[in-house]
Amino acid sequence: MSTKQRKFSIFRYNPNTPEKKPFMQDYVIEEVPGMTIFTALNKIREDLDPSLMFDFVCRAAICGSCAMIINGRPRLACKTLTGDLKGTITLMPLPVFKLIGDLSVDTGTWFRQLQLRTEAWIHTDKKFDPDAVEERMDNRVALEIYEAERCIECGCCIAGCVTANIREDFLGAAGINRVARFMVDPRDERTPQQYFDVIGSDEGAFGCMALMACDDNCPMQLPLQSQLAFVRRKMLAFGLLGK
Amino acid sequence: MQAQKLLTRNPRAELYYDLVELLTGVTLVGFLWTHMIFVATILLGKQTFNTLSQFLDDYYLSYVGIPFIILVFVTHILAAGRRLPTRYQEQKIIWRHARMLKGTDTWIWVFQVITGAAIFALGSIHMWMVITGWPIRAMTSADRMHSFWWFYLVLLLLGEYHAGFGIYRQFVKWGWFPRKPLGYVTKMITAVILALGLAALWVMYELGGAV
Numbered sequence: 180m181s182t183k184q185r186k187f188s189i190f191r192y193n194p195n196t197p198e199k200k201p202f203m204q205d206y207v208i209e210e211v212p213g214m215t216i217f218t219a220l221n222k223i224r225e226d227l228d229p230s231l232m233f234d235f236v237c238r239a240a241i242c243g244s245c246a247m248i249i250n251g252r253p254r255l256a257c258k259t260l261t262g263d264l265k266g267t268i269t270l271m272p273l274p275v276f277k278l279i280g281d282l283s284v285d286t287g288t289w290f291r292q293l294q295l296r297t298e299a300w301i302h303t304d305k306k307f308d309p310d311a312v313e314e315r316m317d318n319r320v321a322l323e324i325y326e327a328e329r330c331i332e333c334g335c336c337i338a339g340c341v342t343a344n345i346r347e348d349f350l351g352a353a354g355i356n357r358v359a360r361f362m363v364d365p366r367d368e369r370t371p372q373q374y375f376d377v378i379g380s381d382e383g384a385f386g387c388m389a390l391m392a393c394d395d396n397c398p399m400q401l402p403l404q405s406q407l408a409f410v411r412r413k414m415l416a417f418g419l420l421g422k
Numbered sequence: 423m424q425a426q427k428l429l430t431r432n433p434r435a436e437l438y439y440d441l442v443e444l445l446t447g448v449t450l451v452g453f454l455w456t457h458m459i460f461v462a463t464i465l466l467g468k469q470t471f472n473t474l475s476q477f478l479d480d481y482y483l484s485y486v487g488i489p490f491i492i493l494v495f496v497t498h499i500l501a502a503g504r505r506l507p508t509r510y511q512e513q514k515i516i517w518r519h520a521r522m523l524k525g526t527d528t529w530i531w532v533f534q535v536i537t538g539a540a541i542f543a544l545g546s547i548h549m550w551m552v553i554t555g556w557p558i559r560a561m562t563s564a565d566r567m568h569s570f571w572w573f574y575l576v577l578l579l580l581g582e583y584h585a586g587f588g589i590y591r592q593f594v595k596w597g598w599f600p601r602k603p604l605g606y607v608t609k610m611i612t613a614v615i616l617a618l619g620l621a622a623l624w625v626m627y628e629l630g631g632a633v
């Protein structure tokens with residue numbers, strides 16, 4: 180089995196030592212077959228530099244923790260094979276989110292405020308009866324909801340978005356997709372006006388300039404262009420016709 | 423909420439802004455493409471060009487159309503221009519981001535902003551020249567293009583770029599068609615209009631400069 184040395188250029192910065200300016204640090208490790216960025220980072224931390232900060236939990240593209248900028252593009256470290264990349268592999272932390280240190284960012288706080296602002300829960304006056312038989316749902320609707328729910332909140336769409344990079348209050352594709360999920364859900368009894376108040380502004384649907392970096396870089400291949408357009412059209416109908 | 427924001431709040435303002443951007447943009451693309459087809463009548467001869475120009479004059483279409491287009495032009499600048507970041511740090515972020523991401527659509531947008539600003543300047547000069555040299559006749563246009571062919575060449579390229587990708591982006595935004603075929607169709611239309619424009623420019627250049 181042939182061995183190959185791979186060079187990594189990794190962003191280093193610790194907010195606790197701000198006197199030390201951000202810099203790129205190089206590491207060289209041996210590439211093994213099937214190696215992901217995630218396994219490479221663990222190897223670097225174990226063998227070369229225990230101070231390197233990065234996030235991971237599930238290593239199976241479910242938790243969304245290990246998103247970072249890999250050779251310029253937002254990707255999941257656990258889903259990206261080193262073998263698919265050429266030359267030096269450059270790793271940067273996701274922009275927009277608060278930098279914890281090196282490649283580690285706090286997406287949690289950001290997504291928490293997204294949930295609150297979009298009111299990402301079912302709004303209903305119905306009283307929940309735990310003994311009743313669950314209401315049936317049309318299979319097509321269930322699939323539509325599920326499609327939007329596949330979002331793992333990794334933040335790749337937000338990091339790739341120019342608007343999100345310069346406007347801190349922009350909800351981005353993740354936020355708009357989240358609202359789309361509730362719009363198709365028949366259990367949510369929100370009125371058009373209530374939805375409009377949540378997302379009918381430049382912080383929501385109308386802030387998007389259709390640069391489609393979200394659509395291009397979603398690790399879950401969510402249909403973000405059509406989700407954004409769906410919400411935009413809905414907002415037009417809600418805003419002009421009230422329905 | 424603060425008092426000044428409470429008193430001035432219009433929840434639909436940004437919806438209207440977005441619609442104005444869409445409608446003025448689509449109108450301008452429609453105008454530009456029609457305009458280029460009209461100019462290209464020079465390919466059929468001086469007479470055809472003059473007859474069309476005369477027709478537009480006789481039915482007052484020019485006198486209604488030109489002020490209307492100027493109004494739409496200015497409105498579009500205000501509506502689309504609202505998105506432009508002006509702070510130094512925002513500018514730095516965008517350029518850095520575009521270089522890093524290498525996303526085609528992101529770069530297209532950066533150039534669309536630049537072409538938009540350039541069209542604002544060059545388009546205004548163009549309108550001024552045409553209006554002060556009224557009426558539009560084949561020989562006066564030909565002389566203008568003979569002298570300032572480089573100006574018209576630049577404006578043609580900028581205009582077609584901005585219009586072609588602008589209409590593409592609006593369709594992407596509103597999601598009426600999928601992205602890939604949409605990009606292909608807008609590129610094809612742009613190529614045809616560009617070819618017509620270049621041919622007309624060449625004919626005009628050859629025709630002009632006699633005096």
